[in-house]
Amino acid sequence: MAGKPVLYYFNGRGRMEAIRWLLAVAEVEFDEVLLTTREQYDKLLSDGALMFQQVPMVEIDGMQLIQTKAILHYIAQKYNLHGKDPKERVMINMYAEGAMDVMEMIMVLPFITDVKAKLDNIQTKAKERYLPVYEKALSGHIYLVGGELSLADVQLFECTLMLEEKFTGILAEFPNVKVSAARQ
Numbered sequence: 001m002a003g004k005p006v007l008y009y010f011n012g013r014g015r016m017e018a019i020r021w022l023l024a025v026a027e028v029e030f031d032e033v034l035l036t037t038r039e040q041y042d043k044l045l046s047d048g049a050l051m052f053q054q055v056p057m058v059e060i061d062g063m064q065l066i067q068t069k070a071i072l073h074y075i076a077q078k079y080n081l082h083g084k085d086p087k088e089r090v091m092i093n094m095y096a097e098g099a100m101d102v103m104e105m106i107m108v109l110p111f112i113t114d115v116k117a118k119l120d121n122i123q124t125k126a127k128e129r130y131l132p133v134y135e136k137a138l139s140g141h142i143y144l145v146g147g148e149l150s151l152a153d154v155q156l157f158e159c160t161l162m163l164e165e166k167f168t169g170i171l172a173e174f175p176n177v178k179v180s181a182a183r184q
């Protein structure tokens, strides 16, 4: 039997967090190597484990996978969280990418200068552009696509956590999204 997946990333949520959530939802146990020294990172580089010299990297099924979305798609397909056909899959990816857009805006905050202006911008976009889409899609539905839990729901869940962390109460105007997040 294959061993547990091993996740390699810095000691933070960042781009690995979506992968952690997806594995948790799939009920897959995993180990983590948190890169806290330059030497650990250099060792991965010299071993040729990082195709584009970047993390996240996940060892799974005898492979060393990189690129967050590729990793998410592999796990989602493997654990039946990626739709029943190509039409469901593309919808799942569209919803998941929307959530990722919001999360990436929040993730880069530590690296920018005018944080206040950017926060206002993220809040406006979340309320006017992104959350209304999920609110509508979840009207009368438990899950975003195909009546089944998928990568899209997991990504939306992580996104709502990040939004609530920055803008407490932001989901109040989006009851369907709030119920969906509470269910995860």
Ligand SMILES: N[C@@H](CCC(=O)N[C@@H](CS)C(=O)NCC(=O)O)C(=O)O
Residues within 6 Å of the ligand: 014, 015, 053, 054, 055, 056, 066, 067, 068, 069
């Ligand atoms: N498109 C890649 C981007 C990965 C990425 O930018 N990783 C950062 C850490 S979050 C990194 O390894 N940076 C080091 C570098 O680029 O040299 C993905 O989604 O996995």
